[in-house]
Amino acid sequence: MTAGPVATQRPGERAGRAGFAPVLRAExxxxxxxxxxxxxxxxxALVTVLAGLLxxxxxxxxxxxxxxxxxxxxxxxxxxxxxxxxxxxxxxxHQPLTGNGSITVRVTALTGIITYPQSxxxxxxPGVEPWAKxxxxxxxxxxxxxxxxxxxxxxxxxxxMQYNYTHDEAGWPGGVSAASPRWLRLTRSGDTIxxxxxxxxxxxxxxxxxxxxxxxxxxxxxxxxTSPGDVQxxxxxGGGSQVHFTQASAVFDQVSLRGRSSGAWRGDAIGGGGxxxxxxxxxxxxxxxxxxxxxxxGSGDIAPVVDGGSGIERTLIGALAGLIAVIVVATLFITxxxxxxxxxxxxxxxxxxGRVLAAKAVVIGSATFAAGLAATALAIPLGERILRxxxxxIVPVTALTELRLMAGTAALLAVxxxxxxxxxxxxxRSAATVxxxxxVTVLPYVLAVASILPAGVSAWLLRLTxxxxxxxxxxxxxxxxxxxxxxxxxxxxPLAPWxxxxxxxxxxxxxxxxxxxxxRKKDA
Amino acid sequence: xxxxxxxxxxxxxxxxxxxxxGRRGPRHPAWxxxxxxxxxxxxxxxxxxxxxxxLAAAIALTVTVSAAAAAATRCPxxxxxxxxxxxxxxxxxxxxxxxxxxxxVLAISSEYSTGMIRITLTAxxxxPGVLAAKAAVLTGLxxAAGAIAAAGSVLAGRLILPGRGFTVARGFPPLSLADGPMLxxxxxxxxxxxxxxxxSLGTATIVRDPAAATGAVLGLLYLPPxxxxxxxxxxHWQHQIERYAPMNAGLTIQxxxxxxxxxxxxxxxxxxxxxxxxxxxxxxxxxxxLRDA
Numbered sequence: 034m035t036a037g038p039v040a041t042q043r044p045g046e047r048a049g050r051a052g053f054a055p056v057l058r059a060e061x062x063x064x065x066x067x068x069x070x071x072x073x074x075x076x077x078a079l080v081t082v083l084a085g086l087l088x089x090x091x092x093x094x095x096x097x098x099x100x101x102x103x104x105x106x107x108x109x110x111x112x113x114x115x116x117x118x119x120x121x122x123x124x125x126x127h128q129p130l131t132g133n134g135s136i137t138v139r140v141t142a143l144t145g146i147i148t149y150p151q152s153x154x155x156x157x158x159p160g161v162e163p164w165a166k167x168x169x170x171x172x173x174x175x176x177x178x179x180x181x182x183x184x185x186x187x188x189x190x191x192x193x194m195q196y197n198y199t200h201d202e203a204g205w206p207g208g209v210s211a212a213s214p215r216w217l218r219l220t221r222s223g224d225t226i227x228x229x230x231x232x233x234x235x236x237x238x239x240x241x242x243x244x245x246x247x248x249x250x251x252x253x254x255x256x257x258x259t260s261p262g263d264v265q266x267x268x269x270x271g272g273g274s275q276v277h278f279t280q281a282s283a284v285f286d287q288v289s290l291r292g293r294s295s296g297a298w299r300g301d302a303i304g305g306g307g308x309x310x311x312x313x314x315x316x317x318x319x320x321x322x323x324x325x326x327x328x329x330x331g332s333g334d335i336a337p338v339v340d341g342g343s344g345i346e347r348t349l350i351g352a353l354a355g356l357i358a359v360i361v362v363a364t365l366f367i368t369x370x371x372x373x374x375x376x377x378x379x380x381x382x383x384x385x386x387g388r389v390l391a392a393k394a395v396v397i398g399s400a401t402f403a404a405g406l407a408a409t410a411l412a413i414p415l416g417e418r419i420l421r422x423x424x425x426x427i428v429p430v431t432a433l434t435e436l437r438l439m440a441g442t443a444a445l446l447a448v449x450x451x452x453x454x455x456x457x458x459x460x461x462r463s464a465a466t467v468x469x470x471x472x473v474t475v476l477p478y479v480l481a482v483a484s485i486l487p488a489g490v491s492a493w494l495l496r497l498t499x500x501x502x503x504x505x506x507x508x509x510x511x512x513x514x515x516x517x518x519x520x521x522x523x524x525x526x527p528l529a530p531w532x533x534x535x536x537x538x539x540x541x542x543x544x545x546x547x548x549x550x551x552x553r554k555k556d557a
Numbered sequence: 558x559x560x561x562x563x564x565x566x567x568x569x570x571x572x573x574x575x576x577x578x579g580r581r582g583p584r585h586p587a588w589x590x591x592x593x594x595x596x597x598x599x600x601x602x603x604x605x606x607x608x609x610x611x612l613a614a615a616i617a618l619t620v621t622v623s624a625a626a627a628a629a630t631r632c633p634x635x636x637x638x639x640x641x642x643x644x645x646x647x648x649x650x651x652x653x654x655x656x657x658x659x660x661x662v663l664a665i666s667s668e669y670s671t672g673m674i675r676i677t678l679t680a681x682x683x684x685p686g687v688l689a690a691k692a693a694v695l696t697g698l699x700x701a702a703g704a705i706a707a708a709g710s711v712l713a714g715r716l717i718l719p720g721r722g723f724t725v726a727r728g729f730p731p732l733s734l735a736d737g738p739m740l741x742x743x744x745x746x747x748x749x750x751x752x753x754x755x756x757s758l759g760t761a762t763i764v765r766d767p768a769a770a771t772g773a774v775l776g777l778l779y780l781p782p783x784x785x786x787x788x789x790x791x792x793h794w795q796h797q798i799e800r801y802a803p804m805n806a807g808l809t810i811q812x813x814x815x816x817x818x819x820x821x822x823x824x825x826x827x828x829x830x831x832x833x834x835x836x837x838x839x840x841x842x843x844x845x846x847l848r849d850a
Contacts, residue, residue, distance in 0.1 A: 073769075084780075084784075088784060088787055088788060091788050091791045091794045092787075092788060092791055347787065350783065350784065350787045353780060353783055354776060354780055357772050357775065357776040357780070358772065360772065361768045361769055361771075361772035364768050365766075365768050365769075368768065372670055462767075463766075463767045463768035463771075464659050464662050464663050464666065464667075464767035464768060464770070464771045465659060466768070467767075467768045467771040467772050467775070468655050468656070468658065468659040468771050468775065471655070471771075471772070471775045471779070472652065472655050475775070475779050476651075476652060476655065476779060478783070479651075479779045479782055479783055480651065480652075482782075482783060482786045483782035483783055483785065483786040486626055486629070486648065487629055487630045487631075489629060490625075490626065490629040490630075522786050
């Protein structure tokens with residue numbers, strides 16, 4: 034370590050009156066001439082890349098499941114009009130409709146069951162999944178993944194208009210019963226499909242309008258019922274979740290179809306019905322017609338696949354290891370001065386103490402950002418290539434999101450380094466500082482992702498602690514209309530990316546203010 | 558931690574030129590006996606105020622986090638309630654171990670920071686013996702603090718959990734140390750903390766620098782669980798991490814339900830951690846002997 038500022042002071046300047054630049058240069062000289070720190074920073078970048086690549090090469094699509102289970106992303110997985118993998122399983126009572134036309138129906142009941150496989154024997158409980166759907170649909174064809182627009186009643190989210198898997202618009206709230214039925218109507222006019230709702234069949238209000246580009250002249254239209262699996266986030270390690278089979282039944286009447294149609298209804302289980310023998314044999318989907326009343330039963334969902342853990346940020350898991358190394362180096366950058374007594378020389382050379390700490394923060398922050406950016410710029414493309422080579426599906430992201438992931442992770446490391454520096458200036462002891470900073474940055478993440486804490490507590494940990502900044506790594510979209518385990522373990526954070534990052538910045542700023550205050554107040 | 562004057566006195570208090578000091582007594586009549594080495598290390602550790610505060614912090618954090626985890630968990634509605642209450646009520650160990658690690662790291666690395674290690678090794682030239690004495694004194698302190706922390710956590714769980722739906726009617730009798738698996742989880746957690754202390758002491762003897770040693774120990778503990786969670790799509794790697802990473806394997810001692818699904822049995826898991834600690838201490842002892850201080 035060398036005390037640079039004395040040498041860089043220009044003639045004519047009074048001691049302590051020097052500008053910020055010489056202090057900055059002095060701190061930069063200190064940082065780059067201590068071999069251990071430079072090696073530590075390089076090691077941080079290296080482990081970020083290597084651990085990420087290791088995790089990527091260990092992540093491969095397994096086709097060796099019990100009973101020869103199929104791979105998850107075989108080409109047969111349906112793909113929606115937007116190119117995203119989708120779930121498209123429902124029971125469909127349909128007939129072809131050519132040209133413009135409309136379908137109108139009254140829904141008088143929506144009931145269902147939920148199974149709990151973990152109890153023995155299987156408990157079957159009456160209940161409707163909140164996102165169970167029953168209504169009418171206009172769909173390009175009966176193939177999975179084809180374009181559609183639908184208006185429906187749901188278990189607990191009222192009337193909705195949904196189209197092309199990712200779009201969802203809310204209508205009236207409330208459930209359906211024989212006393213308060215819901216009337217639904219879909220009209221097609223060219224590529225435009227409009228959904229309506231009504232309480233009495235005479236007064237109609239619009240729920241939403243969908244434009245399905247390139248819709249063929251003959252489409253399939255009719256009644257549909259589906260019910261997604263009931264998701265329960267378990268308390269087990271890794272915040273895993275269990276999906277329970279559910280089924281919904283709806284009663285439709287007053288069915289009327291306008292336009293050129295065949296007139297004969299046909300029932301099909303789109304997606305082939307249940308997954309297990311038990312589901313197919315004991316709870317088959319289907320439809321019964323008596324007079325003008327249809328009772329339709331179905332399971333599944335019409336929605337984008339929410340596949341936790343399949344984001345590109347998987348390639349940056351090594352940043353956690355890098356973070357530990359960065360925190361050690363940033364801590365030593367200040368505590369070593371106390372240990373060696375150099376701090377007294379430093380403060381004698383530049384008596385404006387706040388300025389010294391600011392210079393240190395700038396140096397360690399910039400050095401970490403540069404090292405972090407080099408690491409992420411290498412880890413993301415390489416990791417992505419390895420993941421794809423192993424047959425993994427990666428949720429596609431825009432170039433801007435990828436840039437946010439790269440720069441954001443580097444910025445996370447940089448701000449954590451500033452936090453460690455400030456904590457080191459406050460505590461002055463390296464072991465205590467490293468442990469304290471790791472306990473507020475890495476530990477909450479570990480507890481939230483890989484512990485037995487309930488999901489609610491995990492979410493609060495990632496809102497309140499500096500570990501909230503990991504939200505900057507989320508690239509997976511979250512769909513409110515799809516029930517899934519949106520847990521940190523699956524790559525979903527409770528805060529928006531930049532909001533989470535702001536939490537860390539807030540902590541770093543507070544720590545820096547406290548450190549400057551104490552540095553001015555106390556003898557070094 | 559600055560060297561306390563009594564420590565030097567303690568180490569040299571009884572130069573026993575006339576006493577046969579162990580097996581090699583005749584060759585090195587001036588070497589202190591094991592009892593004196595232990596006494597010296599005990600004096601060094603307990604006269605530093607930081608030790609008391611760190612132990613107090615470890616107990617407070619363990620009990621607080623355990624109580625918070627218990628208070629935040631509810632027995633979900635539905636026919637099943639798959640919660641391991643013993644493991645839940647000892648959650649705080651996952652944070653408490655970080656403080657124990659700092660304490661153990663400082664027990665040796667602060668001597669390197671201050672140069673005290675040279676005095677220590679001059680007074681007690683049998684170097685592995687010094688490390689063994691440090692390990693023994695540290696283990697005693699951690700066992701005592703760990704016992705308080707575990708007992709406090711179980712007590713907190715016993716008071717809190719019935720109010721969160723974990724009632725006798727749903728198959729959760731009040732937590733009690735008289736219950737075999739619960740006792741194993743609690744005693745195992747105390748042993749776990751002691752082994753974490755030894756692993757940290759060994760690592761710090763290898764690394765010497767307090768900051769780097771703390772980073773290394775906490776990285777070794779906290780990174781594998783994350784890797785295991787991320788590698789969910791590779792069951793083989795995940796299984797290996799859960800079997801052989803120090804924290805994953807060691808904490809299986811807290812599991813009391815679903816035992817046949819554990820990646821490694823509870824005592825074998827604690828054994829894996831013990832192997833890590835032994836390896837770190839042996840390497841540290843060897844390096845202590847081979848390197849200049």
